[in-house]
Amino acid sequence: MWLLAAIARLQPAAESQAEDESGLRRIASGDQGAAAGLYDRHARPLYSLILRILGNETEAEDVLQDVFAQAFRQAARYDSRRGAVAAWLLTIARSRAIDRVRARRTRVDAPNAEMQTLDEMPDVQPDAASTMLDQERARLVRQALGELPMLQRMAIELAYYEGLSHSEIAERLEQPLGTVKTRIRLGLLKLRDVLTEGRA
């Protein structure tokens, strides 16, 4: 697997991170021309995450718009010491999508059939060579998730993609609270190992 290791060492994010940082600085100083570059580099992964959480294209588009609006507005607040721009944007996207899922969950008349689009979602489109590393990384994570014991995987997915808290997960899975916390931690430890190996 020398090839995977070689690709993994290419550090694809460095260049794009530099562009992202200068883009955010320009936006923060009132130059909206940098917005397009930021959009082009990040719209697809952000939209994919939002769509995974919401399962509805119209809502996902609204949330994507909110995410970029927030990112452009708060460009000056971005702090590179806390992580890459891509991670910052994904955090905003997840948080806004989960807010909407929670709001939906508390509505009595939760709309039906929204999640059905999940199964109709197009497959990954591995077309551009530039995304091969990301694909490989995503593949490793999926594989690692798939290999976790079922309750570990479910607890992590319910937390991250559905926005449930520890106690909500404990209730859904009918497991003691402490067990849920332990399972989440063990599962994430496994994922961390896989990612660390993938980089080595």
Add this chain to the structure above:
Amino acid sequence: MSTHEELKANAAGYVLGSLDPEERRAFESHLAGCAECSAEVASWRPVVGALATAVPQVTPRAELRGRILSSAAGARTGAHLHDRKSRAALTWLPLAAAIVIAVGAALYVARLQRQMGELQARFDQAQSTTAVLAAPDLARIDLQGQPVAPDARARALWSRSRGLVFTAANLPPAPAGKAYQVWVVTAQAPISAGLLTPDSNGVGTQYYMTPADIAPPVAVAVTLEPAGGVPAPSGERYLIGMP
């Protein structure tokens, strides 16, 4: 009062966003003054970030780009913005070329695509399962083993909007040429949810889509049928449960 070690164990949940509100407040106020926990939090960020990018990748509609950029720029037309996209592509070209030359990438991509297709199927199944578990209209039906398999147990989790997650345990292996079939029984008729293939321990979990307009189930059942399944139940009943 929680100790440092107890709080540190919450770092992963904090980054994942799964702490209950009180835990979260306690952790945040501890985090502000604890370098060790800050480092712990930092170590989890890439892991959680990886969850964000492990989802199936979907390109948003092209119209959305203009809408978002023009709302960002206010009245600005953004006429010259499109050239940035090709520049971004250009910066990737040397890297792309290097990879292509290095490996005969066609073979590699083909293999990657196949692997991804397989994983995708498994992943979709897992996604659907968690979607059902988190459904606002979740209903639970426990099934009891029938005389032919008294130790068998199963649970059906059903959401009208999101489908059915069925988990069975202690099912004897299906004889050659036979398969277990899961039925959602409504007042009108039993509707086939699909086949269930238990593993060597007699455990099977499967996600099934159910029609959104299905009548409320009065029972869920598992029968043993000819391999491939049948349109209406004909074989021996292994598990039955009522809401």
